[in-house]
Amino acid sequence: MTAVASTGFEYVLRLxxxxxxxxxxxxxxxxxxxxxxxxxxxANIALDLIGQATLLLGLAGKIEGTGRDxxxxxxxxxxxxxxxxxxxxxxxxxxxxxxxxxxxxxxxxLLQAEALQRSSNGELAGIAAKAVKELRYxxxxxxxxxxxxGGGTDESHRRTQTAVDDLWRYTGELFLGxxxxxxxxxxxxxxxxxTLEKPWxxxxxxxxxxxGLTIPESPYxxxxxxxxxxxxxxxxxxxxxxxxxxxxxxxxx
Amino acid sequence: xxxxxxxxxxxxxxxxxxxxxxxxxEVFVQPPGGEPHEHAGSVHAVDAESALQNARDVYARRGEAxxxxxxxxxxxxxxxxxxxxxxxxxxxxxxYRHPQFYKVPRGIRM
Numbered sequence: 001m002t003a004v005a006s007t008g009f010e011y012v013l014r015l016x017x018x019x020x021x022x023x024x025x026x027x028x029x030x031x032x033x034x035x036x037x038x039x040x041x042x043a044n045i046a047l048d049l050i051g052q053a054t055l056l057l058g059l060a061g062k063i064e065g066t067g068r069d070x071x072x073x074x075x076x077x078x079x080x081x082x083x084x085x086x087x088x089x090x091x092x093x094x095x096x097x098x099x100x101x102x103x104x105x106x107x108x109x110l111l112q113a114e115a116l117q118r119s120s121n122g123e124l125a126g127i128a129a130k131a132v133k134e135l136r137y138x139x140x141x142x143x144x145x146x147x148x149x150g151g152g153t154d155e156s157h158r159r160t161q162t163a164v165d166d167l168w169r170y171t172g173e174l175f176l177g178x179x180x181x182x183x184x185x186x187x188x189x190x191x192x193x194x195t196l197e198k199p200w201x202x203x204x205x206x207x208x209x210x211x212g213l214t215i216p217e218s219p220y221x222x223x224x225x226x227x228x229x230x231x232x233x234x235x236x237x238x239x240x241x242x243x244x245x246x247x248x249x250x251x252x253x
Numbered sequence: 254x255x256x257x258x259x260x261x262x263x264x265x266x267x268x269x270x271x272x273x274x275x276x277x278x279e280v281f282v283q284p285p286g287g288e289p290h291e292h293a294g295s296v297h298a299v300d301a302e303s304a305l306q307n308a309r310d311v312y313a314r315r316g317e318a319x320x321x322x323x324x325x326x327x328x329x330x331x332x333x334x335x336x337x338x339x340x341x342x343x344x345x346x347x348x349y350r351h352p353q354f355y356k357v358p359r360g361i362r363m
Contacts, residue, residue, distance in 0.1 A: 035275070037296050037307035044310050141306055148299065 009064040010083065011184035012124065013073070014226060015112075016056030017084035020074055021234070022105055023049030024241050028092050041141060045102070048134040055127045062123075075245035079228075079235045086225040087170035089234040096159035099145045101167055106138040107203050108174050111196040120188030143207045150211025157212065164208060165216050172221025175200070180226075276325060278304040282312050283320040290322055298323075 026046035033039035057070035068076075082089075088105060092098050113135055116128035149160040177194035184190030208215060224230065245251075275297040281290040293312040298304035304323040313321060332340055 035297060037298065037311060041307065041310040044314060137309075144302055144306065148303075 007180055007183045007187070008121075008189055009060055010180045011190045012056055012060040012063060014083040014180075015116075016053045016060055016070075016073070017082050018088050018105070018109070019049040019056065020053035021082070021084045021237070022088035022102075023047070023053055024237060025088065025090075025092050026098070026102070029098065034095055042098075045138050045141070048131075048138070052127065052131050052134070055130075056124075059121075059123050059127065071245065075242045079230050079238055081228060082225075082230065082234060082238075083228065084225050084234075085170070085173045086222055086231055087167065087174065089225070089231060089237060090167070090170065091233055093163065093166075094159055096149055096156070096163040097167065099142055099149060100160060100163040102138065103142040103146050103207065104167060104171055104174075104204065106135055106142055107200050108193075108196060110135040110139055111199055112191060112193065115191035115196070119190065124189065139203075146207055146213070147211045150208070150213045160211070161213050164213050168216050169218065169220060169222050173223045173225060176223060176226065178226065275299050276327070278308070278323045279326050279329060280304075280308040280312055281322040281324070282308075282318045283322075284317055285319050290320070295326060296323075 023046045026042055026049065029039065029042045030046075031039065033042050053074070054070050057073040061068045061070060061073055087101060090097075090101070093101075110132065113128040113131040117125050117132065119125040119128065146160065149156040151157070175193045175197035177192045181190065181192050181194075185192040205215065276299070277295050278298055278301075279295050280293045282293040283290045293308070296304055296307040296311055298307050301323060305321060308321050308323050309318075312318070
């Protein structure tokens, strides 16, 4: 693999892994959401993300050029080889945690997809155009929920505020932007995530503000996911997600 | 989600309070191609925006819709089963309501 191909592979892998891991986390709500309508809504969002991940990992495999397809990348890698941000691998927590995380990620992913529609890679631009429509709805749905939970009962407000306090320190990693991101941006393939932070802050602060929620003061931000240093939670999640594919290699149904 | 529709003048949003704290909304979906809105079912939601989102997720996920209406079930006034006779009697004894006496001119396709 040439250096250019390797950069492209790593870059697209990050996009795919964010969506695969968060899609799986969301799917854990299936049958457990607070009300049937929301159960269906969360499953729909999870499926959107897993659909995006399938396309992105397929593209990553193609760029890598060693014959790995989306299934091989999703099911046959260990935690250390995953490139998702830490935010998306954290346990689903209560409904407040799930919704706040989903808002944080959806706003980020929408900005990213809007920019990626102009990617020099036609396939990536096409995937992004499809994702934009889905992500706009994800932002609308989760922002609406944050407003309701933040302005709801004392308990819903307290839980949602706790979720913001706990998750905020994982948002910085989304915008870090390292050599791979900069190289991907320079080649026209990708977008440097650091350019997305300002509009993300504007949107998220607006929603949290209207919901009566405050942003924690601490400037400390967690990082590591983009280079394979994950929390313990990812390994447990992958065990469950990958067991079928690993127990029955090559099975189809 | 409950699939019952309002069949009486009672407030169905309170009638179904047993399975949800949230009010019931009736969902009308307009299929592509300019067809009129059709009743698709109902959803629970705390307000109109949530009702629209839930309706979208439950009834319009696979491209069946170009437009959705939601309306509080309690706002629907419906005829009752007792109305069956007086409301819907086809009036077979009133043949003038049925235009079957007209001869259709040749060349007109029905």
